[in-house]
Amino acid sequence: MAAHKIRVTVNGTLHEVEVESRLLLVHLLRDVLRLTGTHIGCDTTHCGACTVLLDGEAVKSCTVLAVQADGRQLMTVEGLEQDGRLHPIQEGFWQEHGLQCGFCTPGMLMTSYALLKRNPKPSETEIRQAISGNLCRCTGYVNIVKAVQYAAAKQQ
Amino acid sequence: MIPSSFDYHAPGTLAEAVSLLDRHGEEAKVLAGGQSLLPLLKLRLGQAAHLVDIGRIPGLAYIKEEGGSLRIGAATVEAALERSDLIRSKYPILLETALVIADPLVRNRATVGGNLAHGDPANDHPATMLALGAEIVARGPGGERTIPIAKFFTGLFTTALAPNEILTEIRIPVPPSGSGGAYEKLERKVGDFATAGAAAHVTLGKKGEVERAGIGLTNAGPTPVKAREAEDYLRGKKPDGATIAEAARLAARAAAPTADRRGSVEYKREMARVLAARALRRAVQRAGGR
Numbered sequence: 001m002a003a004h005k006i007r008v009t010v011n012g013t014l015h016e017v018e019v020e021s022r023l024l025l026v027h028l029l030r031d032v033l034r035l036t037g038t039h040i041g042c043d044t045t046h047c048g049a050c051t052v053l054l055d056g057e058a059v060k061s062c063t064v065l066a067v068q069a070d071g072r073q074l075m076t077v078e079g080l081e082q083d084g085r086l087h088p089i090q091e092g093f094w095q096e097h098g099l100q101c102g103f104c105t106p107g108m109l110m111t112s113y114a115l116l117k118r119n120p121k122p123s124e125t126e127i128r129q130a131i132s133g134n135l136c137r138c139t140g141y142v143n144i145v146k147a148v149q150y151a152a153a154k155q156q
Numbered sequence: 157m158i159p160s161s162f163d164y165h166a167p168g169t170l171a172e173a174v175s176l177l178d179r180h181g182e183e184a185k186v187l188a189g190g191q192s193l194l195p196l197l198k199l200r201l202g203q204a205a206h207l208v209d210i211g212r213i214p215g216l217a218y219i220k221e222e223g224g225s226l227r228i229g230a231a232t233v234e235a236a237l238e239r240s241d242l243i244r245s246k247y248p249i250l251l252e253t254a255l256v257i258a259d260p261l262v263r264n265r266a267t268v269g270g271n272l273a274h275g276d277p278a279n280d281h282p283a284t285m286l287a288l289g290a291e292i293v294a295r296g297p298g299g300e301r302t303i304p305i306a307k308f309f310t311g312l313f314t315t316a317l318a319p320n321e322i323l324t325e326i327r328i329p330v331p332p333s334g335s336g337g338a339y340e341k342l343e344r345k346v347g348d349f350a351t352a353g354a355a356a357h358v359t360l361g362k363k364g365e366v367e368r369a370g371i372g373l374t375n376a377g378p379t380p381v382k383a384r385e386a387e388d389y390l391r392g393k394k395p396d397g398a399t400i401a402e403a404a405r406l407a408a409r410a411a412a413p414t415a416d417r418r419g420s421v422e423y424k425r426e427m428a429r430v431l432a433a434r435a436l437r438r439a440v441q442r443a444g445g446r
Contacts, residue, residue, distance in 0.1 A: 002163050021164035021207070024198075043157050045195050046347060048261055057235070057264040063194050064265065067164050068187075068211060111261065132346040133259025 098147030230269025336442025
């Protein structure tokens with residue numbers, strides 16, 4: 001019972017998989033599709049480590065069912081780099097030392113990516129508000145903000 | 157954490173969704189954005205044998221003024237409120253409320269209808285909707301009915317919705333000129349539930365006296381609190397400093413919070429008073445008084 005055939009496009013590739021209705025999106029990505037760049041942090045909708053884009057919107061994939069993504073477009077951290085070239089947002093985190101342990105980084109990258117798509121020139125306050133659902137327990141927020149600013153400048 | 161097993165249904169129409177709820181009764185739950193329901197199921201604080209996902213039903217997400225009401229479709233996400241020109245320009249109380257709900261990622265999924273139908277006294281929209289005098293539109297097997305917001309919250313996590321009814325729309329009377337509203341929330345950090353919260357909406361008459369006042373309190377009891385005594389006290393009075401202070405004192409008297417890690421009963425009631433005063437002051441300013 002409770003099995004569903006779903007079609008999801010992840011980073012441009014269409015996948016057809018059969019999933020249990022209770023399977024969470026983050027487990028579909030990590031355990032079924034083996035895209036382990038998306039991290040599981042708190043698993044309680046707080047930390048944002050599992051952030052991915054669902055039809056372009058940044059969402060916490062621990063709090064979405066895989067079946068809810070049926071027929072929709074997903075983007076994960078693996079979709080940022082193109083042909084061996086880092087995306088400007090990744091380059092920013094590298095150049096500005098926007099990570100220490102790196103655990104929150106996939107979520108930070110995806111939230112920042114979504115922010116810059118909607119608002120290419122965010123103010124510092126807008127950046128801080130946008131990442132307010134992503135927790136960095138190394139508390140490296142100053143450099144994370146700089147990293148997003150670097151990417152915004154690079155994309156101009 | 158993985159929820160226990162359930163059957164997932166993705167109806168394409170409201171009628172289909174209602175008939176699924178009718179068939180499965182108390183065993184079924186409506187899934188909209190899932191930002192309250194899925195954490196509950198994951199933590200096994202709640203259980204459902206059937207989830208009826210209304211997220212694929214077209215036409216349930218909109219924000220528009222029509223027939224003298226602001227109409228918000230139940231599946232409208234909080235982020236849509238934040239981005240709506242109509243809300244930003246004309247309903248700052250709703251914008252302020254949306255902006256303090258959880259965090260931006262949750263707000264991309266969480267729906268206005270879900271925030272109300274969940275019946276959680278810690279949610280933020282209930283207080284605002286009480287202040288605004290909203291109506292809830294519900295669809296069941298027998299058709300549609302409207303429920304005044306003051307009669308909607310019946311107990312902890314319990315609303316006037318029958319198990320086979322779906323909240324489809326929120327209707328807010330378009331405020332007459334001379335109206336203004338504000339929402340104030342005290343939270344320990346972004347995304348936290350309110351330590352205390354207060355919504356105020358006032359309409360001023362020609363002489364600057366209060367014609368109508370609506371006051372709602374967040375996380376101040378088992379259900380969202382409508383501060384009737386304070387509302388009645390304000391009617392007909394000039395909303396000066398002393399009057400607002402007294403109204404806020406009366407509003408806090410309606411608060412029956414419980415002690416937890418966010419604070420003691422005394423502290424929370426005092427914060428409800430302070431926030432009610434702030435919300436009233438800003439509401440009066442926005443209404444054009446002072």
